[in-house]
Amino acid sequence: MKKKLLGLFTLAILLSIMLRFVPVGLAESTFKIKGVWLTNVDSDILFNKEFLQKAIDQLAQFNFNTLYPTTWNWGYTLYPSDVAQKATGVSLDPSEQLKERDVLQEILEAGHLKKMRVIPWFEFGFMAPADSQLVKRHKQWLTQQNNGSTIWLEGGVHKRVWLNPLHPDVQEFIRDLIVEIISKYDVDGIQIDDHFGYPAQYGYDPYTVNLYRLEHQGSLPPLDFQDKEWIQWRADKLTDYVETIVKSIKKIKPQVIISLSPNPQEFSLDYYLLDWSKWQRKGLIDEIILQVYRKDPDSFIQELSTPEVIQANQNIPFAIGIMTGVKGSVTPLGMVSQQIEEVKKRSFGGVSFFFYESLWNFGSESKEERRQFWQSVFSQ
Numbered sequence: 001m002k003k004k005l006l007g008l009f010t011l012a013i014l015l016s017i018m019l020r021f022v023p024v025g026l027a028e029s030t031f032k033i034k035g036v037w038l039t040n041v042d043s044d045i046l047f048n049k050e051f052l053q054k055a056i057d058q059l060a061q062f063n064f065n066t067l068y069p070t071t072w073n074w075g076y077t078l079y080p081s082d083v084a085q086k087a088t089g090v091s092l093d094p095s096e097q098l099k100e101r102d103v104l105q106e107i108l109e110a111g112h113l114k115k116m117r118v119i120p121w122f123e124f125g126f127m128a129p130a131d132s133q134l135v136k137r138h139k140q141w142l143t144q145q146n147n148g149s150t151i152w153l154e155g156g157v158h159k160r161v162w163l164n165p166l167h168p169d170v171q172e173f174i175r176d177l178i179v180e181i182i183s184k185y186d187v188d189g190i191q192i193d194d195h196f197g198y199p200a201q202y203g204y205d206p207y208t209v210n211l212y213r214l215e216h217q218g219s220l221p222p223l224d225f226q227d228k229e230w231i232q233w234r235a236d237k238l239t240d241y242v243e244t245i246v247k248s249i250k251k252i253k254p255q256v257i258i259s260l261s262p263n264p265q266e267f268s269l270d271y272y273l274l275d276w277s278k279w280q281r282k283g284l285i286d287e288i289i290l291q292v293y294r295k296d297p298d299s300f301i302q303e304l305s306t307p308e309v310i311q312a313n314q315n316i317p318f319a320i321g322i323m324t325g326v327k328g329s330v331t332p333l334g335m336v337s338q339q340i341e342e343v344k345k346r347s348f349g350g351v352s353f354f355f356y357e358s359l360w361n362f363g364s365e366s367k368e369e370r371r372q373f374w375q376s377v378f379s380q
């Protein structure tokens with residue numbers, strides 16, 4: 001009896017020792033995607049090579065494993081591009097700090113040295129500044145609203161326009177940019193996001209109207225831009241185009257990851273004509289980072305529980321994009337922590353944070369407090 005009790009006592013001690021070394025966030029160890037977006041908007045990370053190197057080193061130290069650096073923004077590429085040179089007359093973003101640099105190659109070298117995935121991000125997608133060289137040279141590429149306007153006020157301030165994703169010349173340009181990166185660089189994937197759709201108010205340009213009439217016995221598109229058939233027709237055309245891009249990529253490098261970072265499905269389809277659930281069901285996407293930028297806890301949880309999300313999460317790596325703050329809008333670390341916990345509970349494939357700058361700034365906490373927090377998020 002004594003031996004039995006002694007054995008049970010010894011087993012209890014061993015279990016208690018083992019449990020001491022099981023991380024509190026055990027589910028975190030199952031995260032395949034531990035990512036962060038790197039952008040040149042409201043952030044200096046890309047404008048200084050030494051700072052960029054130190055930032056990547058620190059992210060690796062904190063066990064981040066995926067970088068999503070912007071490569072297409074403001075109508076420019078952030079890498080030397082022959083395709084951009086031909087279309088715009090400029091091969092590289094003309095910012096002084098980027099001259100004679102190849103930021104994408106710098107990130108690839110630094111990230112791969114730390115065994116991190118580097119997945120270039122087409123941040124602007126089909127959107128472009130209204131005064132960009134791209135627009136000045138190719139006005140026929142633009143789509144428009146039913147009142148003839150091409151202008152989209154982003155944030156109510158910035159004048160943007162939208163390239164027409166259904167126009168063959170636009171399709172060729174964007175596809176060539178993506179294929180150029182895949183061919184020239186040792187990237188782990190390519191990421192497109194919500195800007196790879198376009199606002200439902202658009203599609204009334206001559207090219208799209210003529211295409212619609214050809215397929216609808218001469219009828220004009222509905223003036224109601226949220227007409228369900230009109231929405232789905234444009235969304236399906238975009239799906240067909242994405243399928244051609246995926247085939248082009250996989251033909252060159254089959255192992256390259258096709259990453260998508262969309263809005264939740266209902267909003268994505270109804271307001272940006274991006275039917276990502278269909279893309280996923282057709283096998284066009286290798287991973288999804290769903291943008292769930294919500295401050296209300298119930299709303300956040302609701303978006304993690306839709307049928308489209310549950311279905312996709314069963315089929316491919318599916319992570320949740322969490323907002324860590326933007327300039328002028330603070331996200332407390334307590335809220336970030338709660339959202340990470342909700343993601344863990346539901347066995348998603350990981351998280352990615354928007355964006356690097358707000359990991360450290362745009363909050364009330366000190367930099368030391370934020371450093372300690374990020375050090376603890378991916379403890380394994």
